[in-house]
Amino acid sequence: MNGSGILLKLTTRAVTSLALNLRQSSRWIKTAGSMGPSPSNPRDASPEAVAQLGKPPKMRKDPAFKKVDSPEFKSIFTPELESLVSLFKKYDYELRIAGGAVRDILMNMEPKDIDLATTATPSQMKEMFEKEEVRMINANGEKHGTITPRINDKENFEVTTLRIDIRTDGRHAEVVYTTDWQLDANRRDLTINSMFLGLDGTVYDYFYGYDDLQERRVVFVGDADIRIKxxxxxxxxxxxxxxxxxxxxxxxxxxxxxxxxxxxxxxxxxxxxxxxxxxxxxxxxxxxxxxxxxxxxxxxxxxxxxxxxxxxxxxxxxxxxxxxxxxxxxxxxxxxxxxxxxxxxxxxxxxxxxxxxxxxxxxxxxxxxxxxxxxxxxxxxxxxxxxxxxxxxxxxxxxxxxxxxxxxxxxxxxWSKPNFPVNGHSLSSLGLKGKKVGQVMNELKLHWADSDFKSTSEDLLKLVPEIVAKFPSPPSSPNKNKRAKQH
Structure with a gap:
């Protein structure tokens, strides 16, 4: 069976499982809502359900086609990452690097952040970390299938469960968990973002993202119209x-x-x-x-x-x-x-x-x-x-x-702006109040600038009467005068 046929068969099985789960036990999860358990074993799906996922993209026959052992790859292995990897091995959950870090390493760039993907569900990860007394932070991440353990009280890692997007509204998706790396790769946006990197250096590339990266080509996984929608x-x-x-x-x-x-x-x-x-x-x-x-x-x-x-x-x-x-x-x-x-x-x-x-x-x-x-x-x-x-x-x-x-x-x-030599207290002592203080202050600053910022406080205060004359006081309202007479 060719690559497209394999993906179509896997997609068909996964979607069937989701439809049955929806009817039988409402075991859906939303990225914006509470997380639920992973789906049961896949069965046959309706043609309509398969069609909504779009045309299967061109797929590599052997996704695990390459290994890397570059300095950039070796640089990510802190003692904390080594501890995390050992923990997932101990509980028999697969763990791989995902997203931008894979891209960076393959472009011979040292990655800034390491995102990880796993076959373990959030509840399985929580159980594992609790048993091992590993602190978890960012509780909101669980809504999106992500658990963030803090290893050795030194380094945080975002670990996200593999998932399939089943229904979207263009902003949020209804998803279910999966243990199939290929199906998770198929839901990602661009081929260059759909690769995984094993902790042994194995590159897992299902949709020729590696080739696109080498050619500096940016294309969507499969049908661009569906990925965008x-x-x-x-x-x-x-x-x-x-x-x-x-x-x-x-x-x-x-x-x-x-x-x-x-x-x-x-x-x-x-x-x-x-x-x-x-x-x-x-x-x-x-x-x-x-x-x-x-x-x-x-x-x-x-x-x-x-x-x-x-x-x-x-x-x-x-x-x-x-x-x-x-x-x-x-x-x-x-x-x-x-x-x-x-x-x-x-x-x-x-x-x-x-x-x-x-x-x-x-x-x-x-x-x-x-x-x-x-x-x-x-x-x-x-x-x-x-x-x-x-x-x-x-x-x-x-x-x-x-x-x-x-x-x-x-x-x-x-230019180093010098300190203005006049303050509000100086103007208040001359009988100025309210808005007039600000008006006069602004005018004095302009005179100060015209003197190449050399005018002293005395020089500027001499200009106050002339400036005040430019801002006559507004006439008092009749009601205000009446109140003044009554008092």
Whole structure:
């Protein structure tokens, strides 16, 4: 039997088991809900159930086709990982490395994080760790089939049970546990993310992810349309991994781009926080500007908080300008180039739930960029801007980067702002109260800047009467006068 036939047969059996479990004992589990027991032995499935999983992908005849013994692979074996591996062997549960660590090791990169997958269910892992007196943390992970043991009170490991996605709504999946590594690999998004690595160095690659990695090719496991419909965030994950893996900005698989465009509206169902997490990595990664332009051609922007008609000319100018400045750059700085107005900045914030800093920087850029070279020309103009109320100095520095003012940016970065010699108490002693204190203080700061920040407290306080005259007191209301007379 060929590889596709094997996968279809295994998938058929697994789906049948799930259907029977649903009818007989409701033994389903949800990634967003409580976890349940693993399914019973598989039986025959309906053609409809099999069809919903999509066309089986091209499959390698011998998944365990290669071994690695590289320095990067050896580097992961801390005493804590060795202890964890021994524990799983003792209880006869299989354990393999999954996800990004496999990719990194195969690309001769030392992995930052190690994610592990196992045939043991969460309840089996909990029982095992309790017997061995191993501390477990992050109780919420169990909802998603993940247990996090802390070994030797030194290192944490996320260990996730193999599972099959049976039914999804584009955000969450109903899943059941399995002991079949191939079926777990089949539910993953990209071929380069569907590999496992045994603790003996054996590479388990069911769907030619290794070949795609060597060719720097980014494609979905099996049917791209079905993989995307399982979780629409995978659209953005595709672009993020393209930036990490591909060697050329324009070597996209055309069938994949068609599936992305067809499912663009699905991103409207994904939370802004999840979208922004992916978007930030895309825009500052390799080919960031090219990838954003491709995303625009796929009509994604209106669903992820960016203008339907973005300012592409300004974005192109900005990307070229930022090449002259030292990296890294804030992702929100790049995104600001796409915006046409302050309203666009607020719409982006409302959709993506930006941090207060990101929101205010986007607003600052869109409010002030038109004043560059008109209101703001010299270093003194930008220094004055820095001392305005509610203006973060970093915003001004980012505006200079945005506007391609390298010399002014360097001058402002090296400027040490002196302490302003006047305080509120000084103005109160002159009889100023309420809002007038702030108004006068702001005017005095501008005079201070014009003196090259050399005016003393005495010099500035002499200017107070002249400044006060510019801000006449508002007339008292009749009711206020009446109350004063009564008292």
């Amino acid at each position: 399982e979780d629409y965030l995978r659209i953005l994950r595709y672009f993020r991994f393209y930036g990490r893996i591909a060697k050329d900005a324009k070597r996209h698989d055309e069938a994949t781009l068609v599936a992305v465009k067809d499912n663009a509206a699905g991103l409207s169902r994904i939370s802004g926080e999840r979208i922004w997490t992916e978007l930030q990595k895309i825009v500052v990664g390799n080919f960031g500007s090219d990838l954003l332009l491709e995303m625009n051609r796929c009509h994604l922007f209106e669903h992820i908080g960016l203008p339907g008609k973005p300012n592409l000319e300004e974005f192109d100018r900005l990307c070229k300008a930022l090449e002259k400045f030292e990296k890294p750059h804030y992702p929100i700085l790049y995104m600001s180039g796409m915006l046409n107005s302050v309203n666009d900045a607020m719409a982006m914030h409302n959709r993506l739930k930006l941090s207060a800093y990101e929101r205010d920087l986007a607003l600052f850029i869109t409010q002030h960029r038109e004043k560059v070279d008109t209101d703001y020309k010299s270093i003194r103009d930008y220094q004055k801007l820095c001392i305005q109320p509610n203006v973060n100095r970093d915003y001004v520095e980012q505006l200079l980067k945005y506007s391609n003012k390298l010399v002014l940016y360097q001058q402002l970065k090296s």
